[in-house]
Amino acid sequence: MARQASTLHQRGQKLYQKCDFKAAIEAFSEALNQKNGDTIGVLDNRAATYSKLEQLDQARRDAKQMIKLGKNNDERGYLRCAKVLLLEGKADKALEIYAYGLKMLPADHPRRSFLQQLHDKLYDKMFVNRRDPFTALPLEVAFEILKCFSFKQVVAILRVSKTWERFFTSMPNLWMNMDLSGARGKVPWTALRAYIRRSKARITHATIKNLATASISKSLEILSRCPQLEYLELGVTYDYREFYKKFQGCKRLKTLIVSADMLVTQEYFGKFINAFPHLERIALLNVKHSPRHVHDGKWPSSLPNLKSITLAGKTQQPPGQDHEYPIYIPSLSEDLEPHTYPNLEELRLNWNPPNLDPYFFTQLSRGGALPPLRRLSLTGVSIGESFYADLPTTIEYLYLEGGMYSNFGTDDTGKTLPNLHTLMLVDLKWLTSHTLNAFLVQAQAPVQTLHVTDCVHLTGQEFLHVMKNAAPDVKLTELSIFHMFNVDDTVARYLHTHLPDLKILNLSFTNITGCSIRMFADARASDSREGARLERLRVQGCEEVSSDAVAYGRERGLEIITR
Template sequence: MRPTPSALHSQGQKLYQKGDFKAAITAFTEALKQKDADAVGILDNRAATYCKLEQYDQARRDAKHMIKQAKEDERGYLRCAKVLLLEAKPEKALEIYAYGLKVLPSGHPRREIMEQLHKKLEDRMNLNRKDPFTMLPLEMAALVIEHFSFKNIVGILRVCKSWERFFGNMRELWMKIDLSGARQKVPWTAVRAYIRRSRGLLTHATFKNLALSSTPKSIEFLSRCPRLEHLELWVNHDFKDIFQKFKGCKSLKNIILSAEISVPHSCLERLLTQFPKLERIELWSVKHSLLTIGEGNWPQSLPNLKSITLATQQAVSTAPPTALVIPNLDHTLVVLPPSPDDGDEAPPIQFPPLRRLELNGLTIGSNFCSILPTTIEYLSLKGGSSRSTADFSDTQKFEKLSTLMLKDAGWVNVTTATFMICGTQAPLRVLHIDECFNLSDRCFMEVLRYASEHNPEVFNLTELSLVQMQGFDDSFMKRVCVQFPKLKALNLSKTRVTGCTIRDLADARLNESSELPSLDVLCVRGCESVSSDAIAYGRERGLEVIT
């Protein structure tokens, strides 16, 4: 039995019937203050009154209070759903009905009313729903689907059977398999289904998050795809088996093998020779032994190779060097046939069109900078060692080198850095010298002084990273930054800079006459002297401060 309305409650109901809604709200509010008041009933009446005044946020608040005070009273759910319908939010109202049906016990006397209202609203919403892919022309639908990730495409197959048929029969959608976004381990049966949807003609495959037991079968299915161009494996598997499975895929342009796949150094030549169309290769675990150093040179001709990434997981020692020796890049020279006008002159020599080279943990030779192709645009050297103390004095010009990244390389000092930055006369736009402990702040300034005469193009940098550079503090920051007027991103992580650096760089964004550049991004991870106030100060002035 619900309590009998109090005098104030009854007065509010009469005022509501007369249309005096503001006075009714006052009466209901006073009624709520009385002891032993029917709070749910009063809130229900006040919410209805707020709806008459189109104050839906107040009405929704009262309805939610009703649900909190009495979860097994259907009035709270009914009132909240009515308010949401008045606000043109039928989806939310349907959720409230569903939640109420979940909470109310099966024997509740008014549960049937809520079930009817839920079904009525659900049917009405279904009538208004139309499948966009059945209404759009096929060409338009294909343009929309192009923006979906592979994970999205797999997910929408489960929406309904019509979508499963529609998307499942579009072979173009299954030409690129990317399992990197999978939340759970992918079984081989799913891989087989994806390949079948492409009719076995897929061109790109990224295998990640595969169940360990599913890896052999998944690779077997993939190796049967004759048009495969992009092979990316982030799985634990034997390289010999991978090579045997894919050596017949003559269309391969990109090969990326994770650190879990050890590639013997001696197999490099065979791997590169087998795929004449290769444009990009990334091997994150090249394995060598003392008996194989110097073996595995590049083939005589790789005219399409543009990007090389080699990394080793083995420890580096420098005397004698036992780290992986980079295959001599000069062995990839392509010799052009002599022309009739050349006479007895030697034929010209051309390097392969290499644009990107990334080496992690590898030993480099003293002639490294003299044998790189002049087409190089991106060069990243991390870890590793140099085979000798030579200063790279045979450096040639790299007129296209815009990105140079040096990290944790003990051979980087004032001499080698000068030759790589200035001797190459590279038009650098991105320069990273991170954790190179033989290059201090003073050494870096010497490099810049030499660059002012021999390679002024370096002062057009837009991104500079000097992580953990010795001696780098606030005053040195100013000496460096004033020389790079176009700088937009700066990484000073693990240096001795303080909040003063952030404040100075933040103020420079608002002061056109400042000598400091107008930065967009500043990274100060691991800078112990940087305060939270300075970080907030920088962000308030539009500087993106990364901590």
């Protein structure tokens, strides 16, 4: 049997020399089926043959089998495996195989020195001519580079080497912005403590998410002792009263964002405002009514630092109590000077109760005016007749979604909105051609982004009528008429012809056909500058659009989204 195995082995070697690699593989494989042969030698030759055929996965499998058979006394498996890995472009893995072989072979092994030479040669090639960038570069330059990494990446880089760990730990400024939102798993409080220690408790920004439940209380206790904390975003479930007790001493806090995981009452909304005098932005995404109102005399008379308020409420009014809503904001509009919110730029109110319980934006009906807002977002909020008239002329972004039917009134005094560049109107039962005309024509607003979505009382033809009245003052670059009735190729052709600046268009759930896609695609490929040259077109739910038309558009560089 040994003689037969040897004969087959020799036959395979001769076939290899003749470059008949497939026949050589068959001979080596047959030799392995015989007993008492040089198994490691045959595997070595077969691995070399597989490498010639570029079947490197098979070659690597034979090499690993060689290592298994001769782990402590035969260097050939380590040599062959490393060679295959180098062919695969995995020099780092090859170096690990050499190091593993040196560890497993005895010191007096006759071929150990050869293995050591190959290891050292590869190591020199990989590392000797390289320098650690964080030690070669000036400290200021290295720090600027590190600031480009996310917090998650910085934590990962710590594990590269002990040298890098010491270097990173020696830079407290690198740890002043702690963001746990990218953590793969639940973060223990000990990790958070380590991050804070690296900042020498000088952390200024903290995004607290993905904490292990048992670690939440301890983590917040440690974080509350950081005197320079300015930005805090919480995405954990915790008692709002305990949170207030821990953090009321953080007087430097400028931004507080509390996710819907933590319920906060009206009363504590007021307490947060009072506790943090330098607050510029507050966002509470799950506010509920409480018997003690936020406007019980303890609300500050002036909040000059506050620039952004976001409140979201979904809990209904408890039975038997006065009609009050958790997203109520005291003194939002008033005649008195100075205004309570002289520098408020952004206001977002989101009302989403489990059952129908309408919230009316009535604070403008008291004869006052809103602060100099730049961004206003109302979701599920009904507005009154004076809404348009009372909008501040500083408004740049307006988002209105849902809310019960309102008698929307327009300003007969010729009021304009000269700064309004983004207008988003979603699921508004009161939106008609008359009210849209007020925003686009009467307001003389330089709108660039317009979304009119799911507004059932506005048809495609009525929309075109408004657009014709607004032309040429309106220079849209982004338009969405998602789910608008009677929008077809005729409407699309008008948009293409009369909105030459248009770059993004959403015609989802309309009656357009592939003709519209071809029209927009051909415009991109044409040298003519007439008509819109779209970059992105969304046609989700357009049943008359064929896959061929979509492929045609994409071939001409038009990004088409179908789902």
